[in-house]
Every structure is written in structure tokens, then in C-alpha cells.
Amino acid sequence: MAGKRATINDVASLAGVSIATASKALNGRQDVRAATRERVLAAAAQLSFQPNALARGLLSGQTRTVGLLTSDSVGRFGIPVLLGAEDAFGAGEMAVLLCDARGDAIREQHHLRALLSRRVDGLIVVGESTDPRPSVSKDLPIPVVYAYAPSEDPGDVSFVPDDVGAARTAVGHLLALGRRRIAHITGPSHYKAARDREEGVRSALAEAGVAQAGQTLWGAWSQRWGRHAAEMLLMSEPSIDAVFCGSDQIAAGFVEAARERGRRVPDDIAVIGYDNWEVLSTETRPALTTVDMKLETLGRTAAQHLFAAMDGKATPGIHKMPCELIIRDSTRGTAYLWARLRAGSVTCGTCHVRNRCVFVRRLRAVTPHPASAHAAPFSARWRSRRGGYASGRCGGRCPGARRPCG
Amino acid sequence: MAGKRATINDVASLAGVSIATASKALNGRQDVRAATRERVLAAAAQLSFQPNALARGLLSGQTRTVGLLTSDSVGRFGIPVLLGAEDAFGAGEMAVLLCDARGDAIREQHHLRALLSRRVDGLIVVGESTDPRPSVSKDLPIPVVYAYAPSEDPGDVSFVPDDVGAARTAVGHLLALGRRRIAHITGPSHYKAARDREEGVRSALAEAGVAQAGQTLWGAWSQRWGRHAAEMLLMSEPSIDAVFCGSDQIAAGFVEAARERGRRVPDDIAVIGYDNWEVLSTETRPALTTVDMKLETLGRTAAQHLFAAMDGKATPGIHKMPCELIIRDSTRGTAYLWARLRAGSVTCGTCHVRNRCVFVRRLRAVTPHPASAHAAPFSARWRSRRGGYASGRCGGRCPGARRPCG
DNA sequence: CTCCTGGACTTAAAGGTTTTCGGAAACGTA
């Protein structure tokens, strides 16, 4: 801890100029001789002067600070959004004031007042589910953007994942693999996310003229429900060859129970999860094909639009952000991959590089529909060195991969 | 969005008093007639006046804001600490300014300057591992507290989990269960956390005069390493009856591989994890006995000590925070529980209530050493209604339980 | 009557910075 903090006054007197000149020199403005500026800068460095953001903000009316109001940051969904937003802001000179209301409206009002009194330049409200939430923007002197949970007021700016589209893509993937007996297990029906995904499933199946295998099973988001549902489903619909699950937890439970019942994944039943919660999706065997909601991107986009709104360029409405299907071993099969490859939109589920994975390149080189190209690029020796868990990995040779695969 | 924000000046003139009187009325101070105060308050409400925290802070020199500097909030460990801290601050009128340096020292310096220029009253630095990190507190005009990762400077205030003690407790639990062939699988040896836990294991075993089964296996924190290590260990030390794992991921991998090799958990081998990462520890079968580092408590404590430090009551040094062993099915066995019960420190792994779980009460009532009391309170019918996964749950009847069990 | 007391209110300063405007000096031109 040092003593008193230096003010521009101290800098000015040390440099032998007035505070006005010091201010101009420090802020790189005109009307200061080079030699004088030099002197001021030297004095500032000597005193390790830090301009007082409070005084500056008081004068300019801008604090270069935004509020991040979350209703439940314990939830897994708020965090990535928060990080994406922090990322976008941090790139500039913005700071983030974090408030967690814990789902309590009173506490939310309290935090809102605190943020307002701190004169934040903008506000991001991030929710814990995709169900619409009450607007806070009424009569607020600053722009507000909603992330993950949209505002009930369509005049507000909201960003949500496109659950309907993602479910449609997922089911399309199963159909392209040739699966025709497709079941759907999901969470509680009072979640809009569950209902939206169900809508996507229905629409994709209807479009293909395929009937759903059994009824949609509504339950919880948990692994336990996945196991339970698997038992019920395998009893009532023994002929299913694919399942779309509303969460990775459900999918992990399903895979476990199915295996115990003697069904192989993906050979007998292809399984798709949701959320790309990596501890589950990449660590279970087989690794789960799953929907990644790109929540960090969503948060970043929300932050960028908040910037735009602070410049007066608001874009009202509920913006649906595209999700991405991450294809892994639980839907191994190449027909669909091949089609996506032509369209140029295959992403390696491990290294996250588009069209670069050795696996995909090999696939392109060999044949339009190789029967089991997925594990092909890897020699038995290489696989055994890796403990046998390497199938579908690209062996770390992807150029530009974020992390080595395998 | 409303127009211009009201200042205390507007309030004063609307109420027909001077700004000094308005300030006094608003802040509930003496020397204001009741009727006048009434008038001012009404005016403030009418204009929805929010005092400008900037101006207030400029004058008082206190912003009632603290900085939270994290080196990697993506890590699982930073988040709970952050939440605990936010919790402690939010209870007062403090706000939290969040900065994520992403492990980059340059960026950290940048954020530090930004926080300083915003005149935060204090700073919490939270790290992503328990390895000591460089101090930032040199010549800082504000108090700093380190959470999870301690500062290299022993003169700073740091809070870290007591990894040594937790490992000792965990191994003590295994010994009390009668296990004598105890192995240890953990993460990379360049992690202080791994080395500390190893020290705890060694000390507990030495104290009991029991030799460790095989060498400590150092690897990664991943599920894959758990599987791999299990294969190696079951080959080289087939007689093991317990394993202490450095993380829940390792433990989950171990359980999976052990089961495939025909070993039952916990009957043949008792398994303990670390972190109490609930998606793994409660959802795997059997649910994992594991060490909970109480990171939220750690964060809260750090925040409280920051308050104290802001009052000049700093408590330098590295404070080791106690961890808690959460006993679940993967070490099912009652001898040890019974001993802990006498000491009054058994916590139900599901509902987190001390000594209240039906299981524990039943245990107390029946016999000092029931052979299989764990599943006893549950009728076969109740279990089948629950899908058979209910063993060890208390059936939701715990008084004061945070959430229904089972 | 004066003096004192205390209550109710106002004035003014302070806090640190930015910005506008005016002043002074230097220089060139008539």
C-alpha cells in the first residue's frame, strides 16, 4: 500500500505547468509543445499518476461501465454468456459490474437501482432458461439487452439460441444417417426450451414424412431421468434406432441404461444430446454427438449489440442465434457427414476446426460413402497406444486446431 | 428510456429548498423539519431521483466497489469462489467489478490499472489452481486478498483449501472402513494440489502404519486417465480394496473401468473422488464419496476478510480452509460412519443435513455396526417406485433439508 | 430590553478532471 494517490494537480505542479496543460498533454491533445508534453508525461510517470475515472465520468456523463444482471449465475447457462460478454467488453476499455439477483425480483430491483446510481452506460440481463422474463427496460435511461432469456416486451433487444432450428438439424442428421425409428426424450414441459426442441423434432420428422417412434417423453434434465426413460422406451418401443435427448445428461443416462440392456451405441441406436457440456459429451463413451448453443458467442453478440444500442442503433426484437451440431461417436456414420462436407459445414467434434480434421480430409479422398471411414485413419497400433479410445480423433495433426486432438 | 436524469438540484428546487437541505433530508440526517423532509422525499420520488454514486465517491473517496480479478474464470474453481464473494458483497451495498485476465500477465496489469483508476476499495484475486502466483499487491493503495491461488508473498492475505488435511480425512475414512490395500491415483505432479493431496495420503497411511498399495499414479485430471490408471493398477496390484482419486473425473473413470474388469464398487473396491463436481459425483453409479472444497465458503470468507482489511484489520498469511468429506455410496460401509456419528459430524451426502438423514437416524437406532444399514430404511416397493436408484437416499423426509432427497 | 440558545435552513468549499475561452508571447507584414 502506498500513500496518497497523485492527482493531475500534483503532476502539473511537478511539471511546472497548469492543470489544464497537464490534462491536454496527458490526453494527447493539440496546443501543447512537444517539450512540455514530455515534461508532463515524465512527471505523471514519476508519480505513477492514474486519472480518476470518477471525476472523468462525472464530467463526461459516461462511465465506460456496463452492468451484467444475472438471475442465476449458478446455472450452467449464465456463465458462458457472461464470459462472452466480458470478453467483448474487455476488448475495449469497458468494465463489467456483476450482479446476481438469484432469481429474486426484489433483489433484482435493488441491484438495478445500484447499477443506475453508479451510472452504468448499459445493461445486459442474462437469464437461466429460455423462458421469457419480465422486462426491466421500462423508463430506464440506458439501453438494455437480454441474453438467453428474452424479455416479454418485443420492443426490447433479446438474444436466444435457436432451439427449434437446432432440434431440426439434429433430427435431420439422424435421418441422413438412415435412421427411421427416432424417439425423443426431453426435460420438463414447462420449459420453453423443451417445447421448442420438441417443435423442431416434429417439424423435421413431418418434413421427411417419418413418424416419431413413440410419444415424446417429458421428464427432468437429469441423467437419472435419462436412465429411467431409456428403460421405459426400450420396453415400449424396442425397435428404435435413434434417440434425440433434450440434454447431455439425459443422453448420458440413456446410453448407460441402453448398454446395460444390451443395445450398442451407435451401432444399434444413435444418440444425440444437447448443450455440449464437455465433461459429459466428450468424456462419456462413446463421445456424444450434441448441440452446442454457442453461448459465449451469444453473450459476445449481445454485448456488441449493447454497444450499438449505446450509439443509438438499437435492433429491437428476439434474435435467434444459430446453434451448431457437434458430431461425435454416438452417431458415427458417414452418409450425413458426406452431405455436410459438400455443403462445407462439417466441424470436427474434437478440435473444432471446420473441414480440416484428418478424418474429414481422408473421407473426402477415399470414397463418397465409405462404410466405416470414421476410425479408418488410425492404425491399430496408434489406437492401442492411446488406450484404445482414439477412434474418431484426428491425432493432433489438424492445422490451426485449438488443442491437440486425441 | 427516459430523458435527462434528475439531480439533487432538481429535487431541491422542486421542493423549494436548498440542495444542502435536500441532501440532509434524503440522507436522513438531523436539522430538517419533518414537513420539509416530507416535501423533499416527495419531490425525489416524483423525479425518480437516483443519487450519483460518482459524485458521492469523488467526495468521500470510497466507491463501495471491489474488483474481482480472475486469471481464468472458465475454470471450474474460479466460479464458485466468485459467487461466494459476490454473495458476501451483495449482502452489503458493495458492487463487484469483474475482470478476467485469461492467464495473461499483460492483460492482468491492464485490468489492474483499470480497476485502480476506477478507485475500487479493494481487490480479490482468484486463481485457477492452488499453485502460488505472483503478488500484485506491491505498492497498491488498496487491500488485496487472494483466493484459491495464494500469493507468493507471505505478507499478503491468501485463502486456499486444505488439500493435505482433506486427503488425510479421506484416507482416514477408508482406513476406518477396514480397507488396508489403498491406492492413490491423481493428476499431474506439477500441480501443487496433486502434491499436497499425496502428502495427506502418505501422512494418513504412515500414521496408521499401513503401506500404500503400489506407487502413486500421476497423470491427468481426466476421466480417460482414470480409466487408464485403473487398468494399470488392477494389473499390477490386483489386491487393492480402496482407491483415493485426485478428482471426480479420475474417480468416475476408475469406477467405469473397474466395473468392466468385474470389480464391484464399493463391495470390492471403495472409491473416493475429489471436488464434489455434482454432475459427476451424484450422477454416476454408485454416487461418489468425495471431498468438497467448499469453494463458495472460501470465496465468502475471502470477501469478508477483504472487508476487514479495508478497515485496516488485515490478517496476513496463507489461510487453509477446511474441506468436507461428502460420504456417498462409493464407500458404503457403516463402521466409519458410526464413529463419525459419535463425533457428531456426519453429513448426508444427498440432502447436506448433519445427523438428520433418516439413514443416519436409523443407523443410530438399530445397532452399533449394522452390516448393510445403508439401504435398509427403504422398502423394496419404495425403491422400485423410484426406478431402483434410491439406495442411500433418505426419501425426502429429512427435516430442514435443502432439497428433497431421492 | 438585551443576551443566549437552539432549531431550521443556506452558503460555499471541496473532491479531480475536462473543456472553453481568453491572454500572452512570438513572429511576420505593412
Place this chain on the structure above:
DNA sequence: TACGTTTCCGAAAACCTTTAAGTCCAGGAG
């Protein structure tokens, strides 16, 4: 010398709130 222009710098206002100090007045005591 007189005057205009350019360059550099300083004085002061502004931002909004809090607070110490001061004013004013009514009422009580002497």
C-alpha cells in the same frame, strides 16, 4: 511602430454531492 496571426498556456466553469460553517429567527432567561 502598429497590427494580425499563430502557438502555447492558464483561469475558471462545469459535473454532483456532502458537509462545515454561517445566517436567521423565535423564544426563553436575566
